[in-house]
Amino acid sequence: MIGIKELRAGDSLPEVRLNPVTRLDLIKYAGASGDFNPIHTIDAEAEQAGLPGIIAHGMWTMGNLAKLFTPYLEQGFIREYAIRFRGMVFLGDVVTLKAVLKDLQDQELTFEVAAVNHDGQDVLKGSVVFSAELPDL
Amino acid sequence: MLKDSIGKRSEKVRNTIERGAVRKFAEAIGDPAPIFIDEAAGAESVYKRNIAPPTFPVTFDAGVIPELDLPSKGLIHGEQIYTYVRPLLVGETVYCWMEVKDYYERSGKMGRMGFLVMTKYGENANGELLFTEERIVIISEAVRKGMGA
Numbered sequence: 487m488i489g490i491k492e493l494r495a496g497d498s499l500p501e502v503r504l505n506p507v508t509r510l511d512l513i514k515y516a517g518a519s520g521d522f523n524p525i526h527t528i529d530a531e532a533e534q535a536g537l538p539g540i541i542a543h544g545m546w547t548m549g550n551l552a553k554l555f556t557p558y559l560e561q562g563f564i565r566e567y568a569i570r571f572r573g574m575v576f577l578g579d580v581v582t583l584k585a586v587l588k589d590l591q592d593q594e595l596t597f598e599v600a601a602v603n604h605d606g607q608d609v610l611k612g613s614v615v616f617s618a619e620l621p622d623l
Numbered sequence: 624m625l626k627d628s629i630g631k632r633s634e635k636v637r638n639t640i641e642r643g644a645v646r647k648f649a650e651a652i653g654d655p656a657p658i659f660i661d662e663a664a665g666a667e668s669v670y671k672r673n674i675a676p677p678t679f680p681v682t683f684d685a686g687v688i689p690e691l692d693l694p695s696k697g698l699i700h701g702e703q704i705y706t707y708v709r710p711l712l713v714g715e716t717v718y719c720w721m722e723v724k725d726y727y728e729r730s731g732k733m734g735r736m737g738f739l740v741m742t743k744y745g746e747n748a749n750g751e752l753l754f755t756e757e758r759i760v761i762i763s764e765a766v767r768k769g770m771g772a
Binding site: 504511514515517518519520521523525535544545546548549550552553556557559560563564565566567568569570571620621622623 | 644647648650651652653654656658659668669670671674676677678681682695696697699700701702703704705706707708709710712
């Protein structure tokens with residue numbers, strides 16, 4: 487692993503490809519997050535809402551996406567994390583997590599981040615501002 | 624009227640960042656890294672303790688905004704934005720409340736959509752801000768009619 491400050495604009499963090507989404511993933515996230523909206527776990531409820539099947543919590547995917555930065559948390563921290571939810575994630579979908587450094591100013595690194603499904607569509611898109619300066623605790 | 628809810632806020636609620644809750648959350652997002660869940664690794668880290676993943680504040684109780692009666696079904700999560708002063712530490716106490724920051728409507732393919740902007744704030748015991756979590760919820764015309772709004 488390299489030092490995050492050695493990155494230059496245009497460099498990417500190593501991509502992560504998630505395993506196909508399972509119902510158990512979403513049941514676990516429902517329990518851990520407290521979001522029990524049944525369109526994420528129960529087929530009949532998803533169909534009633536006009537969906538072809540259950541969909542992942544947007545926050546499950548957003549939570550996963552942040553792990554691209556976990557290896558660097560001894561070098562700094564996430565100061566800002568902004569996401570727009572653009573597409574739904576269904577059971578069996580294979581999601582790839584990406585981050586590209588856009589800008590490096592002093593101690594702040596701004597990344598463009600995305601979660602992309604197996605059809606190449608962005609399901610989440612946004613930015614992470616990583617502070618390479620450790621905070622006062 | 625949802626517009627009337629702008630500026631309304633909840634009372635502060637005390638939350639403790641529990642080790643077990645952080646472990647379960649980190650596992651659920653496929654990120655059970657030592658910095659989040661391993662006590663020894665936390666003690667040796669630059670933070671001297673374990674920290675919580677950045678989206679962990681979804682688990683915090685931030686109280687109820689008076690007179691904001693949103694339906695449990697039909698809401699669409701549009702955006703989510705976190706800002707941090709520093710990472711949150713396992714074991715610490717955070718005081719959270721929520722505020723309706725804005726509400727506006729825009730016309731689109733699916734009719735007139737409502738956008739409700741809600742911000743959750745987290746402070747330490749001295750009242751210093753640690754993080755904010757902004758959530759934009761999209762409310763369709765059909766769902767608004769169901770609410771009588």
